[in-house]
Amino acid sequence: MMKAVPRRLRDYAPLGFPAAMLLCFFVVPFGIMIAISFYHRVQGGFYEPAFETANYERFLTAFFGGVLGFSLLLSGLVAAIAVTLAFPFTWLLVRQRRAVQVVWLVFLLSVLSLSEVIIGFAWSTLLSKTAGITNLLVALGVMDQAVSLSPSFGAVLVGMVYQAFPYTVLVLYPALSRLDPTLVEAARTLGASPLRAFFNVIVPGLRNTIVATLIMVFVFALGSYLLPQLLGRPQQWTLSVLITDQAIYQSNMPFASAMAVFLVLVSLGLVGLSLLAGRRENAQ
Amino acid sequence: MSRIATRLAFGCFGLFLAAPLAVVAGVSINEKKSLSFPPEGFSLAWFGEIFSNGEWFAALLSSLGVAVSASVLSVLVALPIAWFLWRWHAPFARIVQVLGLAPFILPPVITALGFLAFWSELGLYGQPWTVVISHGIFFVTLPLVTLTLGFDAIDATLVEAAATMGADDRAVLRTIVFPLIRPYMISGLAFAFVLSLNEYIVAYMVVGFTVETLPIKIFNALRYGYTPTMAAVTVLFVFIAALVFGLIARFGDLPRLLGAWSPRDE
Amino acid sequence: MSGLVLDHLVKRYGPFTAVHDAELTIPHGRFVCLLGPSGCGKTTLLRMIAGLEAPTAGAIRLDGEDITGKPAHQRDFGMVFQSLALFPHLTVGENIAYPLRIRGKSKAEQRAEAERLLALVRLPGVADRPVSKLSGGQRQRVAIARALALSPRLFLLDEPLSALDAKLREAMQIELKQLQQRLGITTIVVTHDQREAMTMADLVVVMSAGRIHQAAPPVEVYRRPADAFVADFIGMTNLLKGDVAGPGRVTVGGGTLAVTDPTPASGAVILSVRPEDVSVRVEADAPNLLPGTVTFLRDLGATVEIRLDVAGQEVIAVTAPQDRPAVQAGDAVHVRFPAEAAVVLAS
Numbered sequence: 001m002m003k004a005v006p007r008r009l010r011d012y013a014p015l016g017f018p019a020a021m022l023l024c025f026f027v028v029p030f031g032i033m034i035a036i037s038f039y040h041r042v043q044g045g046f047y048e049p050a051f052e053t054a055n056y057e058r059f060l061t062a063f064f065g066g067v068l069g070f071s072l073l074l075s076g077l078v079a080a081i082a083v084t085l086a087f088p089f090t091w092l093l094v095r096q097r098r099a100v101q102v103v104w105l106v107f108l109l110s111v112l113s114l115s116e117v118i119i120g121f122a123w124s125t126l127l128s129k130t131a132g133i134t135n136l137l138v139a140l141g142v143m144d145q146a147v148s149l150s151p152s153f154g155a156v157l158v159g160m161v162y163q164a165f166p167y168t169v170l171v172l173y174p175a176l177s178r179l180d181p182t183l184v185e186a187a188r189t190l191g192a193s194p195l196r197a198f199f200n201v202i203v204p205g206l207r208n209t210i211v212a213t214l215i216m217v218f219v220f221a222l223g224s225y226l227l228p229q230l231l232g233r234p235q236q237w238t239l240s241v242l243i244t245d246q247a248i249y250q251s252n253m254p255f256a257s258a259m260a261v262f263l264v265l266v267s268l269g270l271v272g273l274s275l276l277a278g279r280r281e282n283a284q
Numbered sequence: 285m286s287r288i289a290t291r292l293a294f295g296c297f298g299l300f301l302a303a304p305l306a307v308v309a310g311v312s313i314n315e316k317k318s319l320s321f322p323p324e325g326f327s328l329a330w331f332g333e334i335f336s337n338g339e340w341f342a343a344l345l346s347s348l349g350v351a352v353s354a355s356v357l358s359v360l361v362a363l364p365i366a367w368f369l370w371r372w373h374a375p376f377a378r379i380v381q382v383l384g385l386a387p388f389i390l391p392p393v394i395t396a397l398g399f400l401a402f403w404s405e406l407g408l409y410g411q412p413w414t415v416v417i418s419h420g421i422f423f424v425t426l427p428l429v430t431l432t433l434g435f436d437a438i439d440a441t442l443v444e445a446a447a448t449m450g451a452d453d454r455a456v457l458r459t460i461v462f463p464l465i466r467p468y469m470i471s472g473l474a475f476a477f478v479l480s481l482n483e484y485i486v487a488y489m490v491v492g493f494t495v496e497t498l499p500i501k502i503f504n505a506l507r508y509g510y511t512p513t514m515a516a517v518t519v520l521f522v523f524i525a526a527l528v529f530g531l532i533a534r535f536g537d538l539p540r541l542l543g544a545w546s547p548r549d550e
Numbered sequence: 551m552s553g554l555v556l557d558h559l560v561k562r563y564g565p566f567t568a569v570h571d572a573e574l575t576i577p578h579g580r581f582v583c584l585l586g587p588s589g590c591g592k593t594t595l596l597r598m599i600a601g602l603e604a605p606t607a608g609a610i611r612l613d614g615e616d617i618t619g620k621p622a623h624q625r626d627f628g629m630v631f632q633s634l635a636l637f638p639h640l641t642v643g644e645n646i647a648y649p650l651r652i653r654g655k656s657k658a659e660q661r662a663e664a665e666r667l668l669a670l671v672r673l674p675g676v677a678d679r680p681v682s683k684l685s686g687g688q689r690q691r692v693a694i695a696r697a698l699a700l701s702p703r704l705f706l707l708d709e710p711l712s713a714l715d716a717k718l719r720e721a722m723q724i725e726l727k728q729l730q731q732r733l734g735i736t737t738i739v740v741t742h743d744q745r746e747a748m749t750m751a752d753l754v755v756v757m758s759a760g761r762i763h764q765a766a767p768p769v770e771v772y773r774r775p776a777d778a779f780v781a782d783f784i785g786m787t788n789l790l791k792g793d794v795a796g797p798g799r800v801t802v803g804g805g806t807l808a809v810t811d812p813t814p815a816s817g818a819v820i821l822s823v824r825p826e827d828v829s830v831r832v833e834a835d836a837p838n839l840l841p842g843t844v845t846f847l848r849d850l851g852a853t854v855e856i857r858l859d860v861a862g863q864e865v866i867a868v869t870a871p872q873d874r875p876a877v878q879a880g881d882a883v884h885v886r887f888p889a890e891a892a893v894v895l896a897s
Binding site (some may be wrong): 350438441442444445446448449450451455459460463464520 | 600601620621623624625627628635637652653697706
């Protein structure tokens with residue numbers, strides 16, 4: 001059935017409210033933020049309208065460049081680990097009975113809905129000296145003394161992977177659940193062991209999905225603003241942490257905005273890439 | 285893969301996912317007001333604190349109030365967009381759809397900053413209702429995605445059949461579209477509700493100093509004074525989320541809502 | 551002017567023309583079948599009649615009134631879709647009573663009408679069942695009942711029986727025909743199955759590539775096809791290429807045949823002769839013979855089919871078992887094409 005094209009202006013009426021809301025409360029804030037990134041910062045928390053690129057130039061210094069580099073590296077690592085763990089997990093998941101799948105999906109959704117605050121709190125507790133894994137191990141007699149496992153790079157990594165994992169599974173879920181189950185069977189009849197079939201048939205066939213997922217998790221990880229703070233030392237703080245810091249505690253809106261704009265561009269660029277990767281996959 | 289190996293794998297992942305939650309649960313029932321594990325003593329007092337302590341209870345009410353209003357707003361914005369794109373062939377309307385999907389794709393801190401700048405410029409920074417609008421727009425993506433899925437699932441011939449039986453646009457909406465869309469509307473509402481309940485950064489940046497939602501209070505408690513009530517709240521949140529999603533699963537087709545092909549598609 | 555009139559109806563989708571200049575008159579109370587292969591435009595034509603597609607050009611008139619611009623929900627037609635389109639969220643009774651509900655009829659009226667229609671399609675007592683709990687044949691009947699609610703002026707069906715298995719299909723064809731005769735309602739059915747059309751229709755409209763080739767009662771379509779396409783589409787036929795040798799005489803391959811059907815003055819023609827009219831003879835003991843060779847013979851139980859090579863063209867002859875000639879593959883025989891059985895068609 002071919003859909004009709006709206007003929008009169010009145011036909012567009014239902015779009016009025018949502019379009020106005022999104023324009024007013026999404027596009028405009030963004031515009032303002034971009035504008036502020038060029039403003040001049042005045043001590044004491046205010047800024048005056050101007051057009052200077054000072055904020056962006058400051059961004060190109062070694063320090064912030066280092067933070068950017070670290071953010072990208074960390075996000076990349078998180079994405080890689082999350083996808084490596086989530087891919088086989090999701091593959092196993094979609095082959096279970098529907099009832100089992102539903103239980104796991106509810107569980108994953110519940111974990112996904114947890115805010116960074118809660119995840120940060122939970123993991124800092126788990127890795128702490130008084131109420132963490134080490135306490136359990138001491139109680140079990142495996143360790144002599146409880147130690148604090150955070151703040152550390154490892155703690156940040158684990159926390160972020162934990163946060164990204166349910167998201168990764170849900171991103172992979174549609175693609176893997178629509179996979180043809182007879183592919184693996186065909187490989188098996190040709191002599192491949194289940195493991196071999198997995199690596200030689202499943203993984204290569206979903207290459208574009210994997211790339212797209214990696215990118216999406218990468219963007220997701222870039223947005224982590226609390227976990228590096230709660231679980232890491234200042235040298236492990238990421239760009240998002242800095243933006244929050246500059247905006248709230250340093251009251252430097254122009255600079256925070258500049259960094260945010262940059263982050264948007266990076267994110268959009270990557271999302272665009274993942275869309276392209278996804279389209280190529282569908283075209284096959 | 286053998287049954288045992290599969291079970292083991294699932295067990296490991298389950299452990300990984302549940303471990304922090306288990307610890308927090310353990311802390312929440314700790315008798316003493318200390319952050320220790322394994323718990324010393326058993327007490328549900330901290331759960332009661334959520335309701336008896338004025339500050340925590342106020343935070344709970346704030347969170348619930350914001351979550352309910354924001355999720356309703358999200359659906360009110362998302363529904364016309366999803367309907368319009370289903371009813372008409374209008375490529376320009378896609379722009380509105382992209383605008384609806386955008387807030388959620390970008391890192392939350394950016395959206396939060398944008399709202400902060402916006403409300404500050406308008407001189408409305410700190411007004412409690414600004415967080416409702418901020419959350420409402422931020423979470424539009426969720427009902428938009430579920431509703432788009434829902435509209436896609438409507439068999440076009442049903443609408444044609446209704447038309448041949450005398451139903452005009454409004455009657456079709458009322459008798460065919462709404463009943464079929466309802467589960468997707470509810471799930472979109474529920475997703476937005478749960479996420480708004482848990483959301484920290486946007487709320488913090490927009491009304492952090494005037495309204496304390498539960499996540500904000502937990503963060504403040506982390507910095508300035510620890511109490512097991514934080515853990516109790518966390519357990520409560522996980523429970524609410526599990527309940528909401530469990531209900532959706534019970535009354536709807538959760539795998540289908542998340543993109544899988546249901547056997548009913550045959 | 552009574553009845554449904556399609557006046558130079560055209561439907562284009564961009565560069566593609568689905569229906570070219572359709573002209574058709576359907577008197578009231580007739581059972582009409584739009585027949586043709588996939589993609590011939592028959593469904594598009596039906597949808598234009600229903601108001602689900604707007605014609606690019608032309609007009610549709612019902613009892614003199616121009617309804618071309620009327621939206622579907624104002625046309626008062628009942629339609630059965632190929633996928634049946636039963637509302638999954640409503641029970642059987644609610645589905646059937648839907649037209650009444652839309653028009654604000656009371657619950658009691660809705661209930662009564664639903665029961666009446668269920669009795670009409672011989673499916674009593676299922677009004678409260680959800681649609682998903684019915685068999686394919688039952689859902690069929692519900693779809694028919696729903697389309698007949700409030701006695702519409704036209705009853706439209708788009709390949710209604712295609713999802714049924716063969717046996718059920720044959721039974722439903724007869725039932726549908728009987729139902730229509732009892733109600734006297736003007737009915738238009740789209741189908742690609744020519745046997746179905748021949749069974750049910752008062753008027754068969756043969757279409758291909760967006761054009762109407764012939765609109766006539768089944769017997770006429772079979773005996774006097776308008777062109778080679780119709781002749782070939784309806785049942786089996788032999789199409790012999792030939793040239794006019796004189797009035798009532800056509801040269802085919804190596805010989806000349808007399809035909810009673812009028813011939814043009816000169817030029818190439820096609821003769822359509824049904825296999826059951828073709829007879830195979832060992833001796834040259836009848837007029838209108840052409841020499842041929844038997845290529846294949848098969849005994850189908852109720853009939854015997856003989857395939858022959860006649861002047862380079864394949865000819866099929868069908869006879870009753872008792873009339874089977876004593877021939878086998880490879881034999882040279884005489885093939886008879888009776889003069890009165892041949893239809894002369896334009897080349």
